[in-house]
Amino acid sequence: MRILTIILFLTVCMSVALARSPRYAEKYCDMQGFHCIKVQKGEKWKTLWPDDEERHVVMKLNRMNTGLHTGMTIAVPDKFKSSTFMKNAPFPKSGESTGEKWIQVSLTDLAWGAYDADGKLVNWGPASGGKGWCPDIQEKCRTVKGTFKIQRKGTSQCKSKTFPVPDGGAPMPYCMFFHGGYAIHGSNEVPGFNASHGCVRIWVDDAKWLSENFVEIGTNVIVE
Numbered sequence: 001m002r003i004l005t006i007i008l009f010l011t012v013c014m015s016v017a018l019a020r021s022p023r024y025a026e027k028y029c030d031m032q033g034f035h036c037i038k039v040q041k042g043e044k045w046k047t048l049w050p051d052d053e054e055r056h057v058v059m060k061l062n063r064m065n066t067g068l069h070t071g072m073t074i075a076v077p078d079k080f081k082s083s084t085f086m087k088n089a090p091f092p093k094s095g096e097s098t099g100e101k102w103i104q105v106s107l108t109d110l111a112w113g114a115y116d117a118d119g120k121l122v123n124w125g126p127a128s129g130g131k132g133w134c135p136d137i138q139e140k141c142r143t144v145k146g147t148f149k150i151q152r153k154g155t156s157q158c159k160s161k162t163f164p165v166p167d168g169g170a171p172m173p174y175c176m177f178f179h180g181g182y183a184i185h186g187s188n189e190v191p192g193f194n195a196s197h198g199c200v201r202i203w204v205d206d207a208k209w210l211s212e213n214f215v216e217i218g219t220n221v222i223v224e
Helices: 002-019 024-028 052-061 204-213
Strands: 034-038 073-077 102-106 111-115 121-128 146-149 176-179 182-186 200-202 220-223
Touching (some): 024 034, 052 073, 111 204, 121 204, 146 176, 182 204
Parallel strands (some): 102 220, 182 200
Antiparallel strands (some): 034 073, 102 111, 111 121, 146 220, 176 182
């Protein structure tokens, strides 16, 4: 019986993995102004794009800061000079002027955007939300959606009290909690798809910028 249970569990896991949607970057493959490449064995971000600015654009366009794997599809702008970082933002360049700044998080577009009090988009970056089901806790782990406010902030030394189970300790640099245990925080594991236990992972340098230059206690957060 135990063996059958293990086999069934592995079968379900494999089915979920196979059914996972294509990586976000593949949406660009048929769009004007972009093309896609397949990563060859041994290729790395820095060898493909030695120029720091170009590499920065490609990595953020692909919503990931993790390493490349053979066969992975990567989206690339046809012309880097006309495809600036802000131009590739998945958010409107301006929103409603409410007199209050806010952070917009899109779990579909795998991105966050920072809007000032005048409704102007001033910065954006890749994000990774909850992956839906977490085998280690045997529970759903999607990111909560809605409108919230930043409740508390942590430093570059912020760590999880829960993950990895059972003792916690996972780095969450520049954590910004917006709903109970849900936080926006820096991570070196933003893989181009939703993969967290529910928090919103963003690049560490992005989290540092938000924490030190934009976010205050009470800053609005909209997750959709």
